[in-house]
Amino acid sequence: MTWQTSRSPSSSTSSSPPTRSARRSTSASRGRRPTWLRQSLLDGVEETMVGAQGNLVYQSVQQAHNAIDSYAGQQGYDLEFFSETFAGVDFTRDRMSIHVEWSWQGDLPMFYEFGVSPHTIEGDPLLHFFWEEADQWIQTESVEWGSETGGIPESRAVRDSLNWLRREVGQG
Numbered sequence: 001m002t003w004q005t006s007r008s009p010s011s012s013t014s015s016s017p018p019t020r021s022a023r024r025s026t027s028a029s030r031g032r033r034p035t036w037l038r039q040s041l042l043d044g045v046e047e048t049m050v051g052a053q054g055n056l057v058y059q060s061v062q063q064a065h066n067a068i069d070s071y072a073g074q075q076g077y078d079l080e081f082f083s084e085t086f087a088g089v090d091f092t093r094d095r096m097s098i099h100v101e102w103s104w105q106g107d108l109p110m111f112y113e114f115g116v117s118p119h120t121i122e123g124d125p126l127l128h129f130f131w132e133e134a135d136q137w138i139q140t141e142s143v144e145w146g147s148e149t150g151g152i153p154e155s156r157a158v159r160d161s162l163n164w165l166r167r168e169v170g171q172g
Helices: 035-051 056-075 108-114 157-171
Strands: 002-006 019-023 086-093 098-104 119-131 136-145
Touching: 035 056, 035 086, 035 098, 056 086, 056 098, 056 157, 108 157
Parallel strands: none
Antiparallel strands: 002 019, 086 098, 119 136
C-alpha cells in the first residue's frame, strides 16, 4: 500500500495540517489483472473452446473431417477410417492458461494430411497384400507405389481446420 500526501491549493498558506489520502496500489494498476478477473476470462475461454456443446474445438475437428470427406470424393479414395482414428480432445488448465490438444491415431492420417511422393516399397524379403482392382493376392519383392498416380496429394484438412479456428478465435 502506498500513501500519498496531498494539499489543496489553499492549504499552502493556511495553518491546517496536510491531509493524507490512502491509495491502494493494486495489481491492476501495475498492468496485471486481478486473479478473479483472470479466472473469469479463463472460464469463458474454456467454455468457448471445449466446454459448450458445439464448441470451437469440436467445430474445428468437424471441419477437418468434412474436408477429408470432400478430398476423398475428389481423389476417389475410401477414407472412412479417418474420423475413426480421431483420438479425442485433452485440455489442461492452470491459473494462467488453457492448453487444448487433439489428435488422430497412427501414421495413416498424417500421410493424407501432408501427402506422399511416389516411392518404392520393398519387402523384407517379400510384400504380400491384396490388390482389390485385380481381385487377387500379390506377392512381390517391391512395389513402385504412386508411380501411376503421382503419389498422394496433400489434403491440408487438419491444417486448414486450424486456420479456421485461428480466424474464429481472432474474431471473438
